[in-house]
Amino acid sequence: MGRWEPDSRGRLQEAALALYAERGFDQTTAAQIAARAGLTERTFFRHFADKREVLFAGSGLLQERIVAAVAAAPAGDGPLAAVTCGLDAAATLLGEARRDLARQRHAVIAANPELRERELAKIADYAAAVAAALRARGVAEPSASLAADAGMTVLRVALERWAGEADDRPLADVMRAAVAELRSVAAGP
Amino acid sequence: MGRWEPDSRGRLQEAALALYAERGFDQTTAAQIAARAGLTERTFFRHFADKREVLFAGSGLLQERIVAAVAAAPAGDGPLAAVTCGLDAAATLLGEARRDLARQRHAVIAANPELRERELAKIADYAAAVAAALRARGVAEPSASLAADAGMTVLRVALERWAGEADDRPLADVMRAAVAELRSVAAGP
Numbered sequence: 001m002g003r004w005e006p007d008s009r010g011r012l013q014e015a016a017l018a019l020y021a022e023r024g025f026d027q028t029t030a031a032q033i034a035a036r037a038g039l040t041e042r043t044f045f046r047h048f049a050d051k052r053e054v055l056f057a058g059s060g061l062l063q064e065r066i067v068a069a070v071a072a073a074p075a076g077d078g079p080l081a082a083v084t085c086g087l088d089a090a091a092t093l094l095g096e097a098r099r100d101l102a103r104q105r106h107a108v109i110a111a112n113p114e115l116r117e118r119e120l121a122k123i124a125d126y127a128a129a130v131a132a133a134l135r136a137r138g139v140a141e142p143s144a145s146l147a148a149d150a151g152m153t154v155l156r157v158a159l160e161r162w163a164g165e166a167d168d169r170p171l172a173d174v175m176r177a178a179v180a181e182l183r184s185v186a187a188g189p
Numbered sequence: 190m191g192r193w194e195p196d197s198r199g200r201l202q203e204a205a206l207a208l209y210a211e212r213g214f215d216q217t218t219a220a221q222i223a224a225r226a227g228l229t230e231r232t233f234f235r236h237f238a239d240k241r242e243v244l245f246a247g248s249g250l251l252q253e254r255i256v257a258a259v260a261a262a263p264a265g266d267g268p269l270a271a272v273t274c275g276l277d278a279a280a281t282l283l284g285e286a287r288r289d290l291a292r293q294r295h296a297v298i299a300a301n302p303e304l305r306e307r308e309l310a311k312i313a314d315y316a317a318a319v320a321a322a323l324r325a326r327g328v329a330e331p332s333a334s335l336a337a338d339a340g341m342t343v344l345r346v347a348l349e350r351w352a353g354e355a356d357d358r359p360l361a362d363v364m365r366a367a368v369a370e371l372r373s374v375a376a377g378p
Contacts, residue, residue, distance in 0.1 A: 077378060080375055080377060081377075118306065120310060124305075146367065146370055150375070158331075161331060185332050185339070186371060187375065
């Protein structure tokens, strides 16, 4: 490891998002990201396996937090209420991120089909993990998968609205409103 | 175009699914598929752009049918009821396929991360098209996206259960039961 670098990871992420927005994801190299952050390429690769990983580095932690919150939901909670606890945990974690960076990340992914497929696959992984956590709570199939997937739909739609600035409220509020909206749509004619 | 070949397309699809199941998708070539079907490689490429397209050739038609049914749903139908009309149309189209071939297709896709990402992207495309059809019916956001995505969750879960033989009923019944289950989950505690 080289000399001590205060928050080099955060600087690399910020530099990467700026370059992806300016030149496009495909046209950006790890060397350019490192240079923009005032760091070496070697430092880049100490933090990220490749330039795509910059965009998905937080997904493992996010999945852990969601699943832990679903597992820890009150015993009386039904499947969707338990999933809502997971969404609250996601909003807490993601809501700490700077909204301008979340917006840049969202725009980069939306513009690149390969990244979009990757994002959808990550969210499908969350859904599978949440369905397993619901089954561990005694929820039968297909209810477990439907509640888990519906919850991840709420996550995706709420994140899009929050990052895309279609909704100005804090992420937790956007998420809760989307759950209520889903319940209302499902109760409707 | 060569000589007349009765249902060469269907023979190619069946041969491809058998080979993907036997050797794996990555280890199968278009030439091998054509040989297995008793056809030439040239005939293969008259029907499909590549070996991946064999698995996704029906998705354009499926999306059209779903969207048309959503658009044609009775005026009094709310967003989820309109989406259910789309799911009925999907069940009609997909239910015509041989279940053993649907099961093979499902297994091949589940075993290959790249194909799985592709499948998820196709379903996300359906959801976006359905959300647009709902907005055209006067449904506001985020209800339109939530109803469309929840409906495509039902499609995915029902197809998995039907193709994976977790549920023996006809696809239309599995689909309707999943919609009812989703409504019940959303109404629950």
